[in-house]
Amino acid sequence: MLYAILCYHDEDMVGSWSKEHDASVMQKLSAVQDKLAKQGRLGPVARLLPTTAATTLRKENPPVVLDGPFAETKEQLLGFYLVEGKNLDEVLDIARDLGEANPGGTYEIRPVGYFNQGGTKA
């Protein structure tokens, strides 16, 4: 079963990190990712541009395009992981590891119903 791990955090706060702090968090996270990659369990990983660069499409008839992220909450979606896990517990363990590397904020875990590996050169 594939799971997406969605990373939520306060964007203001992450945006206020010093360059050094940001780099050190990214480094710790990539250590966790490397371990998964060796086991062949790591899918695409993304870190998204700020929510200010987001556009929302409301699926009405006709569709309405809005500026900004879909949800106005204290925390914003800043990225996601696709990981392989037999069940929720396994993925929760991975999320805990990631959480140790990058404390604060929330991960939303949701099973994936459709997945396209894609073929773009990132």
Next chain:
Amino acid sequence: MSMNDTAWIDAALTSARPQAVGALLRYFRNLDTAEEAFQNACLRALKSWPQNGPPRDPAAWLIMVGRNVAIDDIRRGKKQQPLPDDDQAISDLDDAEDEIAERLDGSHYRDDILRLLFVCCHKDLPATQQIALALRIVSGLSVKQIARAFLVSEAAMEQRITRAKTRVADANVPFETPGAVERSERLVSVAAMIYLIFNEGYSASGDTAEIRSPLCEEAIRLARLLLRLFQSEPEIMGLTALLLLQHARAAARFDADGQVILLDDQDRSLWNQKLIAEGLALIDKAMRHRRSGPYQVQAAIAALHARAEKPEDTDWTQIDLLYGALEVMQPSPVITLNRAVAVSKVKGPEAALEMIEPLAPRLSNYFHYFGVRGAFLMQLGRNEEARIAFDRAIALANTTAEAAHIRMHIDRLMRDSKPRNVKAK
């Protein structure tokens, strides 16, 4: 959560600051009291957060704590100030957090931050004081950091900020919720101030660029903040995009000796693609609104430079048209001068020279005018006239960096006679 790693606390305090100080200002209606209340709350946060972890809503925590400390001070007569009307101090800070979420009125959030920024760009304040005040109050930079960025002594900066605060205190700051027209007027002033902060950092010469680049980063942070509060404002998208695209070139703009490297000569592999991507995304969003404005047009020009993998890929025809649009919005001889550079690429130096002739009376003390004019003349092979123009430019240069900039053009023109971009850096 590592308890001895306080980087997250610094980031949390910095990011909560505009909202918290803004709310405290609404509450106490006095900038000094608001700032002091916030500082006190920060001190308590530094004691409490490493042990208890971050609160659910750091800004709310800081507002509540700051408010209570200040009210206690007023009650004990430490501060000569009337108590705010709606006095709901909570004495037990440990229980405060559960109640905070319900008690703080989130609807003020946007206007609090906007008011705080707007106070800093009060029309009675000269630009240098506006910027200094915003960096101190909104960004929370220390006087020492600001002084360093402005290349003045700490005492001089302290005085500048004190003067600005006094002037703001005497001014009539409106505390009622602004109407739509007033809100958009405030937005225009605040955007202009953020642009000024950026320019302070961007226009630094090579030897001080490193020291001053935090000003660019802070301006970008404030622009993103403003855009999040007003996420459908195309001009704020344009402003943010413009700053991102300009700052994306930071690593390529100066050589090891601190000399300016012209746009055409920059190593484009040093441009920051992540910032460029964000800038381009924002312009795309802004354009959909079909409500153009000066920031969007300038961002679009910067985007055309950013999109060109090699200098010869630059779409000068589009740049010419965009400068034309900018001339209509904000007529200014400097914009026409920039447009002429684009025209020289599209139609040749003859047409460009014709375009700048009428500007001479208004730009007679502007060193770039003579630099650009000299370049056009040189491209036309009128070397003697070009030399005169260049000499005039060097005489008018305000800094050694500007003079060096002109000399570089002369050297370059000697080297090759192809039309070149003179202005951008």
